[in-house]
Amino acid sequence: MHLRQIEHPRAAVFLVSGRLDATSTPELERKVLLSLESGVRHLVMDFSELEYINSAGLRVLVMSYQRLNPRGGSVMVCGVRDYIAEIFDISGYNRIFAMHSDMAHAMQEIDATPDAQ
Numbered sequence: 614m615h616l617r618q619i620e621h622p623r624a625a626v627f628l629v630s631g632r633l634d635a636t637s638t639p640e641l642e643r644k645v646l647l648s649l650e651s652g653v654r655h656l657v658m659d660f661s662e663l664e665y666i667n668s669a670g671l672r673v674l675v676m677s678y679q680r681l682n683p684r685g686g687s688v689m690v691c692g693v694r695d696y697i698a699e700i701f702d703i704s705g706y707n708r709i710f711a712m713h714s715d716m717a718h719a720m721q722e723i724d725a726t727p728d729a730q
Contacts, residue, residue, distance in 0.1 A: 614629060614631040614633055614634075614637035614640070614641070615630045615631050616629055616640060616641055616644065618644060618648075621657075621720070623654075623655060623723050623724070623726075624653060624654075624655035624689075624720075624723050625648035625649070625655070625656050625657070626716070627641065627644070627656075628659045628661075628662065629641065629658060629659065629662070629663050630662030631663070631664055631665075632663075633663060633665065633666045633667070633669070633670030634666075634667045634669055635667070637670075638672070638673055641670070642676070645676075645677055649677065653686075654681060654684055655687050655688075655689065655723050655726075656686070656687070656688045657689045657690075657691065657716065657720070657723070658688070658689070658690050659691050659716045660690060660692050660694075660697060661691070661692025661693075661694075661715070661716075662692075663694070663697060664694075665697075666700065671700075671704070674690070674710060675706075678709055678710065688710045688711070689711040689712075689713060690713070691713040691714065691715055691716050692713075692714070692715050692716065693712070
């Protein structure tokens with residue numbers, strides 16, 4: 614997995630490429646937790662270069678949702694490939710996370726949220 618974080622005033626934005634599995638998830642989880650502890654209310658995961666995700670990767674998203682939702686925050690997933698989108702559909706996670714075709718659409722939603730931090 615290759616992970617890059619993009620600075621944004623209202624969200625923690627991560628570009629994730631490669632494989633998100635039990636071996637690589639701890640790095641992502643650590644960085645996400647640091648962002649959440651700093652008070653971020655929105656998390657954006659750009660998966661346009663993600664080739665594989667398993668339950669360990671999905672667990673990080675669920676944990677983020679559980680922490681952000683009570684504070685009025687959100688978890689957004691964008692750019693997923695068809696076969697990864699199918700995992701979100703089958704698991705029902707597409708109803709929990711805001712799914713966007715690309716990062717630009719996710720950023721538009723954040724920017725349109727008046728109380729976003």
